[in-house]
Amino acid sequence: MKRIIVAIAATLVAGTASASVPIFAAKCPTGITADSNAKGQVYVNGKVAKLIKRPDGQITAQSDGVYIDITPQGNQPPVVHYTAKDKTNGFCGVVSFKAPGGAGAASIGATQREPSSARAGQGQFDATGQISCAQRPGQPMTKCNFGVARDGGGSATVVVTMPDGRKRAIFFEKGKATGADLSQADGNMSFHSSMKNGDYVIQAGDERYEIFEAVVYGG
16 A cells, blocks of 8 residues: 555656756756756756656756756756756756747747846846855855846846855745855755845855845835
8 A cells, every 4th residue: 555655656757857857958058958848857968867856846857977956947948057067057048948838849039038047047147246155064154146137126146156166046036035046056055045234144955145235026
């Protein structure tokens, strides 16, 4: 009986993962490619990848030591982030996307303003500057460069470049920090945010950030 229950649960989880994979195609700066199909499969460099689905909806596709983290955005193109074999990482450009219930995948053009997550992934920022950051537990805070793409009303995507060159995206919705593009490759995927003297104090995995409220809202 236990085996039957486990088998049913595994089937349900697999079905949920397939249903939540957006249909997209993306190209990464290092030549890595990622795309998906209607069956919920994700291909990394042309090979079917193993999928890991997180409770927050993020999907990680793993193949030959390459991790592709996919953060669905509903009717908007997903945020796609890669971690290569040598641990270099960054954002991939989504070149086509099919919205849930849409007629078909279409190329992404510039006829309308894309959401902040898509613009941030392409390096299109509304403002840049520096914030306080630390990469590891117990490490003193230092300065990191950031770029922010804003949707308005406290919704934005902030991309922080850490001292070793790695990038971290932090997502905000209606004034609240809702998550970061943490992945299985990071190990620690916990996320916590609080406010202190008008700053967002964020713990993303082992990393710490202090982000001015004006970064998110502008002004």
